[in-house]
Amino acid sequence: MSTAPAPRAGTEAALLADGTTVRIRTITADDRKAVLGLYTTGLSDESRRMRFFGVSRTAPRTATDRLCGPPRDGLLTLGAWAGDELVGEADCELLDEPPQTAELALVVADRWHHRGVATLLLEHLIHAARQRGVRFFEADALTGNRSVHKVFADLGLPVRRRYEQGEVRVRVPLDESDEHYREAVDERGRRADVASLAALLRPASVAVVGVSRREGSVGRAVLDRIRNGGFTGPAWAVNPAADTIAGEPAYPSVGALPGVPDLAVLAVPAAAVPAVAEECGRAGVRALLVLTAGLGAEQSGQLLDSCRRHSMRLVGPNSLGIAHTDPAVRLDAEFGGAFPLPGTAGVAVQSGGVGIALLERLAWLGVGVSGFVSLGDKYDVSGNDLLRWWEQDGRTDLALLHLESFGNPRAFARTARRVTRRMPVLTVDAGRSEAGRRGAASHTAAAATPTVVRETLFRQAGITATRGIDELVATAGLLHAQPLPAPRGAIAVVSNAGGIGILAADACAEAGLELPELPAELARLLPPGAGVRNPVDTTAAVLPAELTLFLRALEREEAVDAILVCLVPTALGTAQGRDPLRALLEGPASRPVPLAAVLLDQQVPIRYLACADGGVLPAYSDVAAAARALAHARDRARLLAEPPSPEAEPPGCDRAVARSLVDGYLDAHPEGGWPDPLTTADLLESYGLPLITSVWARDEHTAVVTAAGLGRLGHEGKAVLKAYWPGQVHKSEAGAVRTGLAGESEVRSTYREFTRSFGARLAGAVVQPMAAPGVELLAGVVQDRVFGPLVVLGAGGTATEVLADRTARLAPLTERDLTTMVTDLRTEPLLAGHGGAPPVDLAAVRSVLARLSRLATDFPELVEADLNPVIARPDGAVCVDARIRLEPRPSYDPYLRRLRRPAPVAAPGRHGR
Ligand code: ADP
Numbered sequence: 001m002s003t004a005p006a007p008r009a010g011t012e013a014a015l016l017a018d019g020t021t022v023r024i025r026t027i028t029a030d031d032r033k034a035v036l037g038l039y040t041t042g043l044s045d046e047s048r049r050m051r052f053f054g055v056s057r058t059a060p061r062t063a064t065d066r067l068c069g070p071p072r073d074g075l076l077t078l079g080a081w082a083g084d085e086l087v088g089e090a091d092c093e094l095l096d097e098p099p100q101t102a103e104l105a106l107v108v109a110d111r112w113h114h115r116g117v118a119t120l121l122l123e124h125l126i127h128a129a130r131q132r133g134v135r136f137f138e139a140d141a142l143t144g145n146r147s148v149h150k151v152f153a154d155l156g157l158p159v160r161r162r163y164e165q166g167e168v169r170v171r172v173p174l175d176e177s178d179e180h181y182r183e184a185v186d187e188r189g190r191r192a193d194v195a196s197l198a199a200l201l202r203p204a205s206v207a208v209v210g211v212s213r214r215e216g217s218v219g220r221a222v223l224d225r226i227r228n229g230g231f232t233g234p235a236w237a238v239n240p241a242a243d244t245i246a247g248e249p250a251y252p253s254v255g256a257l258p259g260v261p262d263l264a265v266l267a268v269p270a271a272a273v274p275a276v277a278e279e280c281g282r283a284g285v286r287a288l289l290v291l292t293a294g295l296g297a298e299q300s301g302q303l304l305d306s307c308r309r310h311s312m313r314l315v316g317p318n319s320l321g322i323a324h325t326d327p328a329v330r331l332d333a334e335f336g337g338a339f340p341l342p343g344t345a346g347v348a349v350q351s352g353g354v355g356i357a358l359l360e361r362l363a364w365l366g367v368g369v370s371g372f373v374s375l376g377d378k379y380d381v382s383g384n385d386l387l388r389w390w391e392q393d394g395r396t397d398l399a400l401l402h403l404e405s406f407g408n409p410r411a412f413a414r415t416a417r418r419v420t421r422r423m424p425v426l427t428v429d430a431g432r433s434e435a436g437r438r439g440a441a442s443h444t445a446a447a448a449t450p451t452v453v454r455e456t457l458f459r460q461a462g463i464t465a466t467r468g469i470d471e472l473v474a475t476a477g478l479l480h481a482q483p484l485p486a487p488r489g490a491i492a493v494v495s496n497a498g499g500i501g502i503l504a505a506d507a508c509a510e511a512g513l514e515l516p517e518l519p520a521e522l523a524r525l526l527p528p529g530a531g532v533r534n535p536v537d538t539t540a541a542v543l544p545a546e547l548t549l550f551l552r553a554l555e556r557e558e559a560v561d562a563i564l565v566c567l568v569p570t571a572l573g574t575a576q577g578r579d580p581l582r583a584l585l586e587g588p589a590s591r592p593v594p595l596a597a598v599l600l601d602q603q604v605p606i607r608y609l610a611c612a613d614g615g616v617l618p619a620y621s622d623v624a625a626a627a628r629a630l631a632h633a634r635d636r637a638r639l640l641a642e643p644p645s646p647e648a649e650p651p652g653c654d655r656a657v658a659r660s661l662v663d664g665y666l667d668a669h670p671e672g673g674w675p676d677p678l679t680t681a682d683l684l685e686s687y688g689l690p691l692i693t694s695v696w697a698r699d700e701h702t703a704v705v706t707a708a709g710l711g712r713l714g715h716e717g718k719a720v721l722k723a724y725w726p727g728q729v730h731k732s733e734a735g736a737v738r739t740g741l742a743g744e745s746e747v748r749s750t751y752r753e754f755t756r757s758f759g760a761r762l763a764g765a766v767v768q769p770m771a772a773p774g775v776e777l778l779a780g781v782v783q784d785r786v787f788g789p790l791v792v793l794g795a796g797g798t799a800t801e802v803l804a805d806r807t808a809r810l811a812p813l814t815e816r817d818l819t820t821m822v823t824d825l826r827t828e829p830l831l832a833g834h835g836g837a838p839p840v841d842l843a844a845v846r847s848v849l850a851r852l853s854r855l856a857t858d859f860p861e862l863v864e865a866d867l868n869p870v871i872a873r874p875d876g877a878v879c880v881d882a883r884i885r886l887e888p889r890p891s892y893d894p895y896l897r898r899l900r901r902p903a904p905v906a907a908p909g910r911h912g913r
């Protein structure tokens, strides 16, 4: 039974300030009745006067005609629908050619005022107008029209006003202070998101639909758990075929319940999901948790459409459930693991099986959970939503994520960058190997993303990415129990068995931790024969009291930021209460520097040692696990030590020139392609990228004349000739590059050689002055369809592939990214001035990166750029070879407030475990 019409193409769903979902789309001729209704019954006389600047009876009809006429190029319209009601409209007329300014009009139905409809419509209209090249919105408003003035004031864009006889002319530049605007949009998005999630994450009442009388069915199991788990509100059962279930009344439908549940849990067969979801929506349910798996594409589309039309947030399908330990809620709506201990860790997983494993390990360790969400196929609610919720729930101080795919990684990274400053955000980097990626694709119907891009995302967002569940728990266990080390992260390794100490020291070094030298006089605190070169060997004879004193002395050492104590039980020790472990158990957990233990006789990967002060110390069975956890803690300390870095904003980037070059090329090559060297140079130079002078020579004579002129500018008076033909890839390999040409005859004979070798293919040659030698670098950018532009810096020139020395960051780059990209390179010593050579102009290298980042961010059509080499020298950097690829790509604003689109592909199979 399908009730919902298919959603129209181009429809976006988004949240109002109070969390209500509205759908936004272009207004068409079919909407005439709705628009006229909005202008007449939707508005009071006063509102109508504000909108139409008077009381004309015909104005609403004329305005309706304008919006609902045949589509025009010069008119952009957007309507916001709540359910089937048109609640607001925003439109603009593009005034000049090319459109620079657009005249804006905006109206919201009276009873929908103060819910953010106008602001949301404006954000979407700004997005559409920017794509059309509009740079200013202008609007007239009556001075008394306070709500319109407030909308403009709060928008986050600089608004200029001019007052004239009771009217205000408002002018809003659309291309200024992007970051400020994005921040304002983000803040609104965050609030709306949190408001919309309350029904899901703090429900006052719950219904389970699809509860059979049979114990052990999914619906029944979840209902029992909700009731037995002490849920603080009513939990109703819906089953058309039963009057009572487990001794309590059951209801035939959601509509027949004694109240409207905030949250409905769906455990019905896939075929029934669309109809039940629609029924829930009609009844006024605010959130759905869909446990059912195996929905077909059509069922998925219908499910999501019902959620959007009826303003319900959705977890799943294919979810294992959710749990909240907040005593005010106490909701255990999941099937699988045990109800988690109350605590402060927020857990969100895509795979239910991973979720259960994670909850079990946390419970075993004694780390409590604030909330658990099994996201399943993630049609709607995603990791981003959870981060935003935990950020403000007042309970969560540790976020644990297991994500196999990203819907909107740029929005996720933006949220994570903020949240990681408040709490550790840990993730398992899933799908690292090719095999892992295949698994991810078939498992949750989401194409996993390539490793480098994902790692880069995690690093830039400050997320602690671990290699598996065990490493995640090992690291969470440390971060939860111990303070962070100082950012330097220098480790002192102490053991009562020399061999173990050496293994631990190796593991620390492999994890990238530094082991400082320790003062020799510390040895006097230990038994004879002890060694205090780091790793410290206390000998097996060490007494608990001696170890206690020694650790205390170590903690006071300036060189030490963290301590790793590795203990092996000895016959000597366990006898007569001389076990050195007592030094840890009888000491405090709270110490001046963090401490972790490795106990070689321990059976589990990590457990907590209860200490004298009531705190705990993490104890590991494996030195490598402990070392990696400490390295993650050090990385987090470094993140927090650095202030957030602003986005790099290179001066002198001419967007208008670049736009016309890109559009010009794509008009002539609708499929996209590699522009010729001169178009390439024009585009790169419009963003201030330093290209060497290149002149195009179509024939031998031009080549000779040009080379004579350019050669004079070149290093040692020499010129370079490069043969060109469309579609060429590596020029040197093909014999198409000749450097160091001096004099007319060399140039002439080189051109003749080109003609002989390349024949009819040869389109001409590029003539350049010879650049002075320097360090050859590769700088480039690739657009990832999902993650956006990735900027790459590496060792360049003809040895690029051999050296494979590269680093990457997702654009837009921050100022710090510019610096760390350079220091990431193994080649860095060459740049810093190796063997007495003067250092190269690093500011010039950073400027290249910043400009590439900006260009690729502004132009998603730039799908590839390869500047190789950029020759870096003490007096600057210059690129002698650039290739770019342009493709038609709609510009996509990852920060536009919108919910996920309908029709994700359904996952085959049932819950993956
Ligand atoms: P391709 O990368 O297609 O083989 P390039 O234009 O990068 O061709 O040239 C190959 C190499 O030649 C460069 O790595 C650089 O070492 C050298 N080279 C090219 N153009 C110049 C120039 N104008 N000045 C100095 N060296 C150059």
Ligand code: MG
Binding pocket: 797, 868, 869, 881
């Ligand atoms: Mg090259």
